Amino acid sequence: xxxxxxxxxxxxxxxxxxxxxxxxxxxxxxxxxxxxxxxxxxxxxxxxxxxxxxxxxxxxxxxxxxxxxxxxxxxxxxxxxxxxxxxxxxxxxxxxxxxxxxxxxxxxxxxxxxxxxxxxxxxxxxxxxxxxxxxxxxxxxxxxxxxxxxxxxxxxxxxxxxxxxxxxxxxxxxxxxxxxxxxxxxxxxxxxxxxxxxxxxxxxxxxxxxxxxxxxxxx
Numbered sequence: 733x734x735x736x737x738x739x740x741x742x743x744x745x746x747x748x749x750x751x752x753x754x755x756x757x758x759x760x761x762x763x764x765x766x767x768x769x770x771x772x773x774x775x776x777x778x779x780x781x782x783x784x785x786x787x788x789x790x791x792x793x794x795x796x797x798x799x800x801x802x803x804x805x806x807x808x809x810x811x812x813x814x815x816x817x818x819x820x821x822x823x824x825x826x827x828x829x830x831x832x833x834x835x836x837x838x839x840x841x842x843x844x845x846x847x848x849x850x851x852x853x854x855x856x857x858x859x860x861x862x863x864x865x866x867x868x869x870x871x872x873x874x875x876x877x878x879x880x881x882x883x884x885x886x887x888x889x890x891x892x893x894x895x896x897x898x899x900x901x902x903x904x905x906x907x908x909x910x911x912x913x914x915x916x917x918x919x920x921x922x923x924x925x926x927x928x929x930x931x932x933x934x935x936x937x938x939x940x941x942x943x944x945x946x947x948x949x950x951x
Contacts, residue, residue: 744916745894756813757844758934761803762859762944763789768797782841785951789839798824799832803842806938811931814844840946847927856926857910858947861903861933865890865941882941890939896932900942908947909933 763782771778780791782800791797799821807816821829836842845855868881868888875881880897881888892900899912906912912929913922936942945951 744918745898756811756815757846758930759803759812759814759817760843760845760855760859760930760934760944761800761937762841762843762946763800764862764943764945765801784840785946789841795826795828796832796836799826799829800836800841804938804940806935811934812938817844845930847930848923852926852930853910853923855909856913856929857908858950859944860906860908860947861899861912861936861942862945863900863903863936863942867897867901882939890936890941892936892939892941893932895928896935899929899932900936903942907949910947 763784766781766783766788769778769781770776777794779793780797782789782791791800802820802824803812803817805820806812810816821833826832833842837844843855846852865882866884868875868883868885875888876891879891879893881890882892882897882900883889895916898916902915903912906915909929910922913925916922916925916929933942933944937944
């Protein structure tokens with residue numbers, strides 16, 4: 733019997749404790765991007781679609797879509813936080829950028845979450861991570877040490893840390909990110925692992941190798 737990729741997967745890595753010192757709210761987009769919708773060939777754009785759970789949600793304008801995709805872009809020197817995202821909104825030139833962002837938040841498609849505390853715990857209980865891209869491995873010469881290459885067969889475009897790779901590999905099997913926190917805790921307090929899981933989740937999203945969906949029991 734040959735072992736599958738999952739049975740050969742690495743065990744939960746050690747969660748870094750430095751993440752627990754990070755206090756600013758993190759920004760997360762939720763949903764799978766289905767792209768633009770055109771009613772028929774030659775007709776103009778009708779809207780953009782994003783799948784959340786069992787529902788296909790509509791972003792009616794390019795501005796709505798742009799505001800949502802801004803949350804998929806990395807912070808320049810740190811995780812994507814609310815202050816950074818707020819500055820991006822102000823720089824878009826979209827007159828109603830903040831009301832559009834609020835509408836996304838009201839629809840559960842945009843979140844600003846502290847990495848610790850009750851709100852963070854509720855967020856990980858309410859969402860799950862689903863992988864995109866392909867695991868290319870850690871055997872290529874150009875892959876940085878202690879990272880795993882994720883991307884497409886033609887080449888990697890994200891180098892995942894051990895926690896990121898573990899989360900990416902197993903995410904689809906878990907009903908929520910809380911399950912990931914429990915696994916990462918290895919019998920200790922899962923609340924201590926919420927921040928590392930959230931930070932790794934955001935890195936995977938901005939790296940375009942995963943997306944957030946609602947938890948299985950909230951679909």
